[in-house]
Amino acid sequence: MDLQTLTYIVVGATFALYIGIAIWARAATTGEFYVAGKGVNPIANGMATGADWMSAASFISMAGLIAFMGYDASVYLMGWTGGYVLLAMLLAPYLRKFGKFTVPEFIGERFYSQTARIVAVICLIVASITYVIGQMKGVGVAFGRFLEVPFEVGVYVGMAIVFIYAVLGGMKGITYTQIAQYVVLIFAYTVPAIFISLNLTDNPIPQLGLGSAMADGSGVHLLDKLDQVLVELGFNQYTAQKGETLNIFLLTLSLMIGTAGLPHVIIRFFTVPKVRDARASAGWALVFIALLYTTAPAVGAMAILNFVNTVQTGEVGSAEGNVVAEQRPQWMRNWETTGLLAYEDKNGDGRIQYYNDKNPDFAAKAESFGWKGNEMTKVDRDIMVLANPEIAKLPNWVIALVAAGGLAAALSTAAGLLLAISSAISHDLLKGVFMPNISEKNELMAGRIAMAGAILVAGWLGIHPPGFAAQVVALAFGLAASSIFPALMMGIFNKKINNSGAVLGMLAGLLSTLIYIFWFKGWFFIPGTEMMANTKDNWFLGIQPESFGAVGALINFAVAIIVSKVTAPPPEHIQHLVEDIRIPKGAGQASSH
């Protein structure tokens, strides 16, 4: 059977499964629509959280980032996992005890302020919308590459699938689909990794293979070998630190507290029956996430080693050391047609050279070899995962599985984000602010309409991505880190924070982070509107814009604490509310409000 037919069958089967789940798990009440009736088993919720969290970026792009950044990509590995420790200890159990439906709802009640609630809604919507654009793009790209349909058609199909199970099932439908999507995506990620690890190191477990000796009998460890081949080609050592410690530190911190503050992740912990389930569920979520996140470093390192070995077949600098262009492997030809891979025979020797032509120390050497510049003119990072099965010569069904896995990762995250957006609109804005007396039936209908609207907006933005689409990661995490996380944490851990403190703190954190990012990257990322060149000399204390979320959070904490000190303390009943959410007892009653 040819690859395309096989891919259609595998992807079609997973889609049929998602739709089947949607029909089985329809939501009948607002409780089911917003929080799956609070009846989700903690392990199942952990699995759903894993799929909710791991996006197209985690599945497709992260290993590629690691492959080309080496040690420096550790910021993503630690940053996107360490937040779960904060979530498990600082937020999830208490917010579950509070027992309501949305994140802004907690902020509004704890700080007895509609303004606080609306500020939280705005932060939530901006962070979630920017994040969802990338997922929709991911769906379009995956379709385009594997099923050879136009990008827009891919986005439409993705929208239709999400529409069916998110509008019908709300959180209930999303939860059970996410569980299925987790299974698909983790299988698709680990199977190629196991084969590649076996191939290179004889060890089937990628996490161990990365620390093993090469299978070529040389006895050299894989990572040492990788360091060596990269240095021979003028690159930095793979395992060495290249960036500055301050920015690595702050970016990791920003990603961690941003992770803990992202509403679509937090609301997953509202779906479990008990406070103690929320704690355990965060652990399970991280187990399921760690399966992929500890495999990714192996995938990245092995992919870049395979790639370099494909091009540099012999000794560096020898006449026969590089692959003859006409004899390059089939997978390179396949990916050249997608435009993600390109080579140009700059020195006309009929062979391909891949090396660091930006390294002045290596330039003389390269010239003596007769090299006229790096000839791999385009190597898209995403190839490292997408082309991996072909590089490792795995059967076609594995390639089909990777396509289904990429789609599962993008769709599951998109659905979680869309639910966070629609519940903020129907529950926080409509019921909370504009129509407090709306009936449950009408609120459920409003939730479905908001979901449908959010899907249309997300799809439109996916097809017409604003110029800043590539920058949104910094923005989404910066917003969550600087506005939502500190407000939630102080709401639980500091009884003295009052309404003015919370509102001014959130605004200070939000605005300082937004302005800092826009200052160096242009207002709303419009090119040419930067106030200063985005260079280290201009940065405040040398902090890059991507890393500023942690500083914004600090500003939020400081402003909230100072303002609360000089204004009236929160009323008695709010202090009791805080005391009440700090103990698990009585969570059952709180949920049946």
Place this chain on the structure above:
Amino acid sequence: MSAPTHDAIGYWKANLRLMTICLVIWFVVSYGFGILLVEPLNAISLGGYKLGFWFAQQGSIYTFVVLIFFYAWRMNRLDREFDVHED
């Protein structure tokens, strides 16, 4: 809802103590071993891994998982000790 009982205060203090221990470990394995001390630790090998690199790309994540389950387990015991558990 009533004023916090003696037990509730003790429970909260015990929780904060446990949390602080966990967060110190959280900080040390990631920011300490994985970032600030990565270069000196890289002089030590763990199989084919340099130790600092291992903490940054593997070890810190494993520690995070263990920390959450340890915290959840200890908190369940605290819940019962201070009689604030559910059901």
